[in-house]
Amino acid sequence: MISAPLVVGYGNPLRGDDGLGWEIVRSLAEKHGEDYAHFIAAHQLAPEIAEHVAAAGLVIFVDAAAHEPPGSITCRKVSANADDTRPATHHMTPEAVLTMARVLYGKEPETWLYTINGMCFDVGASLSGVVSPKVEEVSWLIASQIDDYVKTMERTTAHA
Template sequence: MSETRQVRVIGFGNTLRGDDGLGWVAAEALQQQTLPGVEALTCHQLTLDLVEWISAARLVILIDAEAGDSPGQISQREVSFDPNAADTLHHHQSPEGLLAGARALYGAAPRMVLLTVCGKSFEFAEGLSPEVSAALPDLLARIEALIRSAA
């Protein structure tokens, strides 16, 4: 049953801020591939509206860029359940907040993985820096490996 392989991917960030658009580029690449049981979307921030969407998944993959000293470096982190993670004062959420929401509202406990790539520039610009672009194939390979693991 391909239903059981339900994977939802969220690429988030700001495409007008250079490498912050990484999540979009990666998620759009996945959309092109139309893998069975895999849905990908792009957004600027993690918002409450996403909680319902991710609750149907077994595996949720979040893709983001982060600031740091080694541009292009990929990090992977399992997002763990924390009932008190919700960020209350901001419009947007942390990955933990989304996961807490999925549990509290829909009784869902998908595995959630956050993949981040260290960005080089977050100045006003469209498009990725060469370092981050170069990391894309690796990033996509990691995502695909995660998807396979959910099968």
């Protein structure tokens, strides 16, 4: 049995581009169906997400960023970081959640973080014109990664 992939989009959907993670989760769920992956949309990462991470075979976090030109997309691999000892707030990092999954559940699945750099984080429920077209692009990238993961796991299972 293949462990389901998990997609976690997080941010504040009432702060403009900060809500892009929600939009990508919604887009993926609408296009591929809710059984395509385990989808979570959240304001911020919280401790109980570690349990979902531990149960997944592939984990993808989606967040907004603000340190690169608006609209630019980044993707990086996330590792559990035992040295991530920042005070626990409601603002946990993907590294912190993965660390919890490792320490508490003994699981550290392959994990990636996609970000789109936002342009407008003012109060408002819609994405900026720069970020909005990127939702489909990132959704496609994530879907490709999930499809590759599922194919790989199916091959592995078939050969076992």
